[in-house]
Amino acid sequence: MTRATVFGSGSWGTAYAAILADAGCDVTIWSRRPEVADEINSTRRNGGYLPDLQLPDAVRATADPREAAEGAQVAVLAVPSQTLRDNLAQWGDAIGDDAYVVSLMKGIELGTTRRMSEVIAEAASVDPERIVVVSGPNLAREIAAKQPAAAVVASTNAMARARVAEASATPYFRPYTNGDVVGVEIGGAVKNVIALAVGMAKGMGMGDNTMASLLTRGLAETARFGIRLGADPQTFLGLAGVGDLVATCASPLSRNYTFGFKLGQGQTLEEVQASTKQTAEGVKSCRSILELATSVGAEVPIVENVAAVVFEGRRPADVVEQLMSRSRKHERS
Numbered sequence: 001m002t003r004a005t006v007f008g009s010g011s012w013g014t015a016y017a018a019i020l021a022d023a024g025c026d027v028t029i030w031s032r033r034p035e036v037a038d039e040i041n042s043t044r045r046n047g048g049y050l051p052d053l054q055l056p057d058a059v060r061a062t063a064d065p066r067e068a069a070e071g072a073q074v075a076v077l078a079v080p081s082q083t084l085r086d087n088l089a090q091w092g093d094a095i096g097d098d099a100y101v102v103s104l105m106k107g108i109e110l111g112t113t114r115r116m117s118e119v120i121a122e123a124a125s126v127d128p129e130r131i132v133v134v135s136g137p138n139l140a141r142e143i144a145a146k147q148p149a150a151a152v153v154a155s156t157n158a159m160a161r162a163r164v165a166e167a168s169a170t171p172y173f174r175p176y177t178n179g180d181v182v183g184v185e186i187g188g189a190v191k192n193v194i195a196l197a198v199g200m201a202k203g204m205g206m207g208d209n210t211m212a213s214l215l216t217r218g219l220a221e222t223a224r225f226g227i228r229l230g231a232d233p234q235t236f237l238g239l240a241g242v243g244d245l246v247a248t249c250a251s252p253l254s255r256n257y258t259f260g261f262k263l264g265q266g267q268t269l270e271e272v273q274a275s276t277k278q279t280a281e282g283v284k285s286c287r288s289i290l291e292l293a294t295s296v297g298a299e300v301p302i303v304e305n306v307a308a309v310v311f312e313g314r315r316p317a318d319v320v321e322q323l324m325s326r327s328r329k330h331e332r333s
Protein backbone atom coordinates (compact mmCIF):
# COMPACT_ATOMS: atom_id res chain seq x y z
CA MET A 1 0.00 0.00 0.00
CA THR A 2 1.35 3.46 -0.90
CA ARG A 3 1.93 5.83 2.04
CA ALA A 4 1.07 9.39 1.01
CA THR A 5 1.25 12.73 2.78
CA VAL A 6 -0.65 15.84 1.75
CA PHE A 7 0.84 19.08 3.04
CA GLY A 8 -2.02 21.58 3.22
CA SER A 9 -5.59 20.98 4.35
CA GLY A 10 -7.32 23.63 2.24
CA SER A 11 -9.79 22.88 -0.55
CA TRP A 12 -7.56 21.04 -2.95
CA GLY A 13 -5.31 19.38 -0.40
CA THR A 14 -8.35 17.90 1.34
CA ALA A 15 -10.03 16.78 -1.89
CA TYR A 16 -6.76 15.28 -3.15
CA ALA A 17 -6.30 13.37 0.09
CA ALA A 18 -9.70 11.77 -0.56
CA ILE A 19 -8.63 10.87 -4.12
CA LEU A 20 -5.46 9.19 -2.85
CA ALA A 21 -7.39 7.27 -0.20
CA ASP A 22 -10.06 6.21 -2.71
CA ALA A 23 -7.19 5.03 -4.94
CA GLY A 24 -6.01 2.75 -2.12
CA CYS A 25 -3.32 4.87 -0.42
CA ASP A 26 -2.78 5.30 3.29
CA VAL A 27 -2.93 9.11 3.69
CA THR A 28 -1.84 11.62 6.32
CA ILE A 29 -2.73 15.30 5.92
CA TRP A 30 -0.57 18.02 7.46
CA SER A 31 -2.67 20.95 8.70
CA ARG A 32 -0.95 24.10 9.85
CA ARG A 33 -3.78 24.63 12.40
CA PRO A 34 -4.06 21.82 14.98
CA GLU A 35 -7.81 22.36 15.27
CA VAL A 36 -8.26 21.42 11.62
CA ALA A 37 -6.29 18.20 12.16
CA ASP A 38 -8.41 17.45 15.25
CA GLU A 39 -11.63 18.07 13.33
CA ILE A 40 -10.55 15.75 10.50
CA ASN A 41 -9.56 12.99 12.94
CA SER A 42 -12.68 13.23 15.09
CA THR A 43 -15.40 13.99 12.49
CA ARG A 44 -13.77 12.92 9.17
CA ARG A 45 -14.69 16.38 7.89
CA ASN A 46 -12.92 19.66 7.10
CA GLY A 47 -15.87 21.99 7.60
CA GLY A 48 -14.03 25.23 6.86
CA TYR A 49 -13.17 24.18 3.32
CA LEU A 50 -15.25 21.23 2.09
CA PRO A 51 -18.13 20.76 4.55
CA ASP A 52 -19.93 18.19 2.38
CA LEU A 53 -16.98 15.81 1.98
CA GLN A 54 -16.92 12.78 4.26
CA LEU A 55 -13.26 11.75 4.25
CA PRO A 56 -12.44 8.04 3.87
CA ASP A 57 -11.17 6.17 6.95
CA ALA A 58 -7.71 5.86 5.37
CA VAL A 59 -7.20 9.63 5.84
CA ARG A 60 -5.90 11.00 9.10
CA ALA A 61 -4.39 14.38 9.96
CA THR A 62 -1.70 15.94 12.12
CA ALA A 63 -0.26 19.40 12.70
CA ASP A 64 3.22 17.87 13.04
CA PRO A 65 4.90 17.90 9.60
CA ARG A 66 7.48 15.30 10.59
CA GLU A 67 4.82 12.88 11.78
CA ALA A 68 2.88 13.54 8.54
CA ALA A 69 5.87 12.83 6.31
CA GLU A 70 7.02 9.69 8.18
CA GLY A 71 7.51 6.87 5.67
CA ALA A 72 5.68 8.66 2.86
CA GLN A 73 6.50 7.47 -0.66
CA VAL A 74 4.41 10.29 -2.15
CA ALA A 75 4.49 13.82 -0.66
CA VAL A 76 1.83 16.12 -2.09
CA LEU A 77 2.19 19.89 -1.67
CA ALA A 78 -1.05 21.92 -1.59
CA VAL A 79 -0.22 25.27 0.01
CA PRO A 80 -0.43 28.74 -1.57
CA SER A 81 2.25 29.33 -4.22
CA GLN A 82 3.52 32.44 -2.50
CA THR A 83 4.07 30.68 0.85
CA LEU A 84 5.58 27.47 -0.53
CA ARG A 85 9.22 28.52 -0.11
CA ASP A 86 8.65 29.51 3.55
CA ASN A 87 6.67 26.33 4.19
CA LEU A 88 9.46 24.19 2.75
CA ALA A 89 12.03 26.05 4.83
CA GLN A 90 10.06 24.96 7.91
CA TRP A 91 9.41 21.32 7.08
CA GLY A 92 10.82 20.46 3.62
CA ASP A 93 13.59 18.37 5.21
CA ALA A 94 10.94 16.02 6.66
CA ILE A 95 10.22 14.70 3.16
CA GLY A 96 12.15 11.49 2.56
CA ASP A 97 14.88 11.37 -0.10
CA ASP A 98 13.08 8.59 -1.96
CA ALA A 99 9.63 10.18 -1.99
CA TYR A 100 8.00 11.51 -5.13
CA VAL A 101 7.13 15.17 -4.49
CA VAL A 102 3.88 16.25 -6.10
CA SER A 103 2.95 19.88 -6.75
CA LEU A 104 -0.74 20.73 -6.95
CA MET A 105 -0.03 24.46 -7.01
CA LYS A 106 -0.88 26.83 -9.86
CA GLY A 107 1.20 29.96 -9.49
CA ILE A 108 4.52 31.65 -10.19
CA GLU A 109 6.63 32.92 -7.30
CA LEU A 110 6.79 36.69 -6.86
CA GLY A 111 10.30 38.12 -6.83
CA THR A 112 12.01 35.06 -8.37
CA THR A 113 9.48 34.25 -11.19
CA ARG A 114 10.11 30.57 -10.44
CA ARG A 115 7.60 27.85 -11.31
CA MET A 116 6.50 25.73 -8.35
CA SER A 117 8.59 22.70 -9.39
CA GLU A 118 11.62 25.00 -9.47
CA VAL A 119 10.85 26.31 -5.98
CA ILE A 120 10.55 22.73 -4.71
CA ALA A 121 13.88 21.74 -6.29
CA GLU A 122 15.61 24.82 -4.87
CA ALA A 123 14.05 25.19 -1.44
CA ALA A 124 13.89 21.51 -0.48
CA SER A 125 16.81 20.24 -2.58
CA VAL A 126 14.58 17.77 -4.40
CA ASP A 127 15.95 16.09 -7.53
CA PRO A 128 13.75 17.34 -10.45
CA GLU A 129 13.39 13.69 -11.53
CA ARG A 130 11.35 13.08 -8.36
CA ILE A 131 9.05 16.07 -8.89
CA VAL A 132 5.60 15.55 -10.38
CA VAL A 133 3.03 18.23 -11.25
CA VAL A 134 -0.70 17.51 -11.22
CA SER A 135 -2.99 19.95 -13.03
CA GLY A 136 -6.17 20.14 -15.10
CA PRO A 137 -9.86 21.06 -14.78
CA ASN A 138 -10.16 20.06 -11.13
CA LEU A 139 -12.42 22.38 -9.14
CA ALA A 140 -12.09 20.94 -5.64
CA ARG A 141 -15.78 21.05 -4.75
CA GLU A 142 -16.72 18.99 -7.82
CA ILE A 143 -13.96 16.45 -7.19
CA ALA A 144 -15.06 16.20 -3.55
CA ALA A 145 -18.56 15.38 -4.83
CA LYS A 146 -16.92 12.61 -6.91
CA GLN A 147 -18.00 14.13 -10.20
CA PRO A 148 -15.87 12.61 -13.02
CA ALA A 149 -12.83 14.63 -14.09
CA ALA A 150 -9.50 14.09 -15.81
CA ALA A 151 -6.11 15.51 -14.92
CA VAL A 152 -2.52 15.64 -16.18
CA VAL A 153 0.28 14.10 -14.15
CA ALA A 154 3.52 15.58 -15.47
CA SER A 155 7.14 14.75 -14.78
CA THR A 156 10.33 14.53 -16.78
CA ASN A 157 10.70 11.07 -15.23
CA ALA A 158 8.40 8.46 -16.80
CA MET A 159 8.50 6.22 -13.71
CA ALA A 160 7.57 9.13 -11.40
CA ARG A 161 4.56 10.20 -13.43
CA ALA A 162 3.35 6.63 -13.87
CA ARG A 163 3.65 5.95 -10.13
CA VAL A 164 1.78 9.11 -9.09
CA ALA A 165 -0.89 8.56 -11.75
CA GLU A 166 -1.43 5.05 -10.40
CA ALA A 167 -1.63 6.34 -6.82
CA SER A 168 -4.27 8.92 -7.86
CA ALA A 169 -6.54 6.94 -10.19
CA THR A 170 -10.12 6.45 -9.03
CA PRO A 171 -13.46 5.87 -10.80
CA TYR A 172 -14.05 9.65 -10.67
CA PHE A 173 -10.48 10.93 -11.21
CA ARG A 174 -8.66 9.90 -14.38
CA PRO A 175 -5.00 10.91 -14.62
CA TYR A 176 -3.21 11.19 -17.98
CA THR A 177 0.60 11.33 -17.99
CA ASN A 178 2.70 13.99 -19.73
CA GLY A 179 6.43 14.81 -19.81
CA ASP A 180 5.98 18.56 -20.34
CA VAL A 181 6.34 20.01 -16.84
CA VAL A 182 6.90 23.57 -18.11
CA GLY A 183 3.76 23.60 -20.26
CA VAL A 184 1.60 22.05 -17.55
CA GLU A 185 2.77 24.58 -14.94
CA ILE A 186 2.44 27.58 -17.24
CA GLY A 187 -1.05 26.51 -18.34
CA GLY A 188 -2.15 26.14 -14.71
CA ALA A 189 -0.73 29.48 -13.59
CA VAL A 190 -1.86 31.66 -16.49
CA LYS A 191 -5.41 30.33 -16.63
CA ASN A 192 -6.01 31.83 -13.17
CA VAL A 193 -5.22 35.29 -14.56
CA ILE A 194 -7.43 34.76 -17.61
CA ALA A 195 -10.23 33.67 -15.23
CA LEU A 196 -9.81 36.94 -13.34
CA ALA A 197 -10.24 38.79 -16.64
CA VAL A 198 -13.30 36.76 -17.63
CA GLY A 199 -14.77 37.25 -14.15
CA MET A 200 -14.31 41.01 -14.46
CA ALA A 201 -16.04 41.03 -17.84
CA LYS A 202 -18.95 38.97 -16.52
CA GLY A 203 -19.16 41.17 -13.43
CA MET A 204 -19.48 44.17 -15.73
CA GLY A 205 -22.46 42.49 -17.40
CA MET A 206 -20.74 41.24 -20.54
CA GLY A 207 -21.90 38.03 -22.16
CA ASP A 208 -20.58 34.85 -23.71
CA ASN A 209 -18.97 36.39 -26.80
CA THR A 210 -16.70 38.42 -24.51
CA MET A 211 -16.02 35.35 -22.39
CA ALA A 212 -15.13 33.20 -25.41
CA SER A 213 -12.96 35.95 -26.91
CA LEU A 214 -10.99 36.41 -23.69
CA LEU A 215 -10.65 32.69 -23.20
CA THR A 216 -9.40 32.09 -26.75
CA ARG A 217 -7.01 35.03 -26.81
CA GLY A 218 -5.95 34.07 -23.30
CA LEU A 219 -5.03 30.63 -24.55
CA ALA A 220 -3.08 32.23 -27.43
CA GLU A 221 -1.00 34.33 -25.05
CA THR A 222 -0.48 31.39 -22.69
CA ALA A 223 0.87 29.26 -25.54
CA ARG A 224 3.00 32.09 -26.96
CA PHE A 225 4.56 32.60 -23.55
CA GLY A 226 4.92 28.90 -22.70
CA ILE A 227 6.61 28.08 -26.01
CA ARG A 228 9.25 30.74 -25.28
CA LEU A 229 9.99 28.85 -22.06
CA GLY A 230 10.36 25.57 -23.93
CA ALA A 231 6.85 24.12 -23.49
CA ASP A 232 5.30 21.76 -26.03
CA PRO A 233 2.52 23.69 -27.85
CA GLN A 234 0.28 20.60 -27.75
CA THR A 235 0.13 20.79 -23.95
CA PHE A 236 -1.98 23.95 -24.20
CA LEU A 237 -4.62 22.03 -26.19
CA GLY A 238 -4.84 19.48 -23.38
CA LEU A 239 -6.27 19.26 -19.89
CA ALA A 240 -3.76 21.67 -18.31
CA GLY A 241 -4.45 24.20 -21.09
CA VAL A 242 -7.90 24.40 -22.68
CA GLY A 243 -9.37 22.02 -20.10
CA ASP A 244 -8.48 24.02 -17.03
CA LEU A 245 -9.11 27.33 -18.78
CA VAL A 246 -12.68 26.35 -19.64
CA ALA A 247 -13.45 24.99 -16.15
CA THR A 248 -12.00 27.98 -14.35
CA CYS A 249 -13.34 30.72 -16.62
CA ALA A 250 -16.86 29.30 -16.69
CA SER A 251 -17.42 28.35 -13.08
CA PRO A 252 -18.65 30.36 -10.12
CA LEU A 253 -16.85 27.69 -8.03
CA SER A 254 -13.54 29.20 -9.20
CA ARG A 255 -12.02 31.59 -6.65
CA ASN A 256 -10.18 33.45 -9.43
CA TYR A 257 -13.30 33.88 -11.58
CA THR A 258 -15.31 34.97 -8.53
CA PHE A 259 -12.59 37.41 -7.45
CA GLY A 260 -12.64 39.00 -10.92
CA PHE A 261 -16.46 39.03 -10.98
CA LYS A 262 -16.57 41.06 -7.77
CA LEU A 263 -13.99 43.52 -9.14
CA GLY A 264 -16.09 43.83 -12.29
CA GLN A 265 -19.14 44.61 -10.19
CA GLY A 266 -17.27 47.56 -8.73
CA GLN A 267 -15.89 46.24 -5.45
CA THR A 268 -12.40 47.42 -4.56
CA LEU A 269 -9.45 45.07 -4.37
CA GLU A 270 -9.42 45.44 -0.59
CA GLU A 271 -13.14 44.66 -0.33
CA VAL A 272 -12.79 41.53 -2.43
CA GLN A 273 -9.71 40.40 -0.53
CA ALA A 274 -11.53 40.85 2.77
CA SER A 275 -14.47 38.74 1.55
CA THR A 276 -12.42 35.67 0.60
CA LYS A 277 -10.26 33.49 2.83
CA GLN A 278 -9.20 31.02 0.15
CA THR A 279 -6.33 31.34 -2.28
CA ALA A 280 -6.98 33.09 -5.62
CA GLU A 281 -3.53 32.52 -7.10
CA GLY A 282 -3.92 34.79 -10.14
CA VAL A 283 -4.14 37.91 -7.99
CA LYS A 284 -0.48 37.74 -7.03
CA SER A 285 0.82 35.61 -9.88
CA CYS A 286 -0.34 38.07 -12.56
CA ARG A 287 2.66 40.22 -11.62
CA SER A 288 5.25 37.42 -11.67
CA ILE A 289 3.79 35.99 -14.88
CA LEU A 290 4.04 39.41 -16.52
CA GLU A 291 7.63 39.75 -15.34
CA LEU A 292 8.57 36.28 -16.60
CA ALA A 293 6.82 36.82 -19.94
CA THR A 294 8.55 40.17 -20.41
CA SER A 295 11.91 38.58 -19.63
CA VAL A 296 11.47 36.11 -22.52
CA GLY A 297 9.98 38.69 -24.89
CA ALA A 298 6.43 37.26 -24.91
CA GLU A 299 3.50 39.64 -25.28
CA VAL A 300 0.75 38.87 -22.74
CA PRO A 301 -1.78 41.72 -23.03
CA ILE A 302 -4.55 40.16 -20.95
CA VAL A 303 -2.16 39.34 -18.10
CA GLU A 304 -0.70 42.85 -18.38
CA ASN A 305 -4.14 44.44 -18.06
CA VAL A 306 -5.20 42.27 -15.14
CA ALA A 307 -1.96 43.26 -13.39
CA ALA A 308 -2.79 46.92 -14.06
CA VAL A 309 -6.13 46.46 -12.26
CA VAL A 310 -4.65 44.56 -9.33
CA PHE A 311 -1.40 46.43 -8.83
CA GLU A 312 -2.04 49.88 -10.29
CA GLY A 313 -5.68 50.35 -9.36
CA ARG A 314 -6.88 50.67 -12.98
CA ARG A 315 -10.65 50.25 -13.47
CA PRO A 316 -11.77 47.01 -15.17
CA ALA A 317 -13.76 49.10 -17.70
CA ASP A 318 -10.59 50.95 -18.79
CA VAL A 319 -8.87 47.65 -19.31
CA VAL A 320 -11.55 46.42 -21.71
CA GLU A 321 -11.17 49.59 -23.73
CA GLN A 322 -7.41 49.17 -23.75
CA LEU A 323 -7.62 45.55 -24.97
CA MET A 324 -10.14 46.41 -27.70
CA SER A 325 -8.06 49.30 -29.06
CA ARG A 326 -4.74 47.48 -29.48
CA SER A 327 -3.20 47.57 -32.95
CA ARG A 328 -4.70 45.01 -35.31
CA LYS A 329 -2.71 41.91 -36.10
CA HIS A 330 -2.82 38.42 -37.60
CA GLU A 331 -4.61 35.93 -35.34
CA ARG A 332 -1.53 33.73 -35.12
CA SER A 333 1.07 36.45 -34.61
Ligand SMILES: NC(=O)C1=CN([C@@H]2O[C@H](COP(=O)(O)OP(=O)(O)OC[C@H]3O[C@@H](n4cnc5c(N)ncnc54)[C@H](OP(=O)(O)O)[C@@H]3O)[C@@H](O)[C@H]2O)C=CC1
Binding pocket: 008, 009, 010, 011, 012, 013, 014, 031, 032, 033, 036, 049, 078, 079, 080, 081, 083, 087, 104, 105, 106, 107, 138, 139, 140, 141, 277, 278, 279, 281
Ligand atom coordinates in the same frame (compact mmCIF):
# COMPACT_ATOMS: atom_id res chain seq x y z
N1 LIG B 1 -9.16 24.58 -4.90
C1 LIG B 1 -9.11 24.08 -6.11
O1 LIG B 1 -10.14 23.78 -6.71
C2 LIG B 1 -7.78 23.84 -6.76
C3 LIG B 1 -6.63 24.46 -6.29
N2 LIG B 1 -5.44 24.25 -6.94
C4 LIG B 1 -4.22 24.89 -6.47
O2 LIG B 1 -3.81 24.27 -5.26
C5 LIG B 1 -3.10 25.19 -4.44
C6 LIG B 1 -3.71 25.18 -3.06
O3 LIG B 1 -5.04 25.60 -3.24
P1 LIG B 1 -6.21 25.36 -2.21
O4 LIG B 1 -6.06 24.12 -1.45
O5 LIG B 1 -7.43 25.49 -3.00
O6 LIG B 1 -6.00 26.64 -1.26
P2 LIG B 1 -6.78 26.98 0.08
O7 LIG B 1 -6.70 28.45 0.21
O8 LIG B 1 -8.10 26.33 0.04
O9 LIG B 1 -5.88 26.29 1.21
C7 LIG B 1 -4.53 26.65 1.45
C8 LIG B 1 -3.94 25.70 2.46
O10 LIG B 1 -2.57 26.04 2.67
C9 LIG B 1 -2.39 26.23 4.10
N3 LIG B 1 -1.23 27.10 4.38
C10 LIG B 1 -0.05 26.65 4.80
N4 LIG B 1 0.78 27.64 5.01
C11 LIG B 1 0.14 28.75 4.72
C12 LIG B 1 0.54 30.09 4.77
N5 LIG B 1 1.75 30.48 5.16
N6 LIG B 1 -0.36 31.00 4.41
C13 LIG B 1 -1.60 30.62 4.01
N7 LIG B 1 -2.02 29.33 3.95
C14 LIG B 1 -1.14 28.40 4.31
C15 LIG B 1 -3.74 26.75 4.57
O11 LIG B 1 -3.83 26.62 5.97
P3 LIG B 1 -5.01 27.36 6.82
O12 LIG B 1 -6.26 26.58 6.59
O13 LIG B 1 -4.50 27.28 8.20
O14 LIG B 1 -5.10 28.78 6.29
C16 LIG B 1 -4.64 25.79 3.82
O15 LIG B 1 -4.61 24.51 4.41
C17 LIG B 1 -3.19 26.55 -5.15
O16 LIG B 1 -2.01 26.78 -5.86
C18 LIG B 1 -4.35 26.37 -6.14
O17 LIG B 1 -4.21 27.17 -7.31
C19 LIG B 1 -5.35 23.43 -8.01
C20 LIG B 1 -6.45 22.78 -8.48
C21 LIG B 1 -7.74 22.91 -7.90
Ligand SMILES: O=C(CO)COP(=O)(O)O
Binding pocket: 106, 136, 137, 138, 139, 140, 192, 195, 244, 247, 248, 253, 254, 255, 256, 257, 279, 280, 281
Ligand atom coordinates in the same frame (compact mmCIF):
# COMPACT_ATOMS: atom_id res chain seq x y z
O1 LIG C 1 -7.48 25.30 -10.46
C1 LIG C 1 -8.67 25.19 -10.26
C2 LIG C 1 -9.53 24.31 -11.07
O2 LIG C 1 -8.80 23.49 -11.92
C3 LIG C 1 -9.31 25.98 -9.19
O3 LIG C 1 -9.48 27.27 -9.62
P1 LIG C 1 -9.59 28.43 -8.54
O4 LIG C 1 -8.29 28.47 -7.81
O5 LIG C 1 -9.86 29.67 -9.34
O6 LIG C 1 -10.74 28.08 -7.65
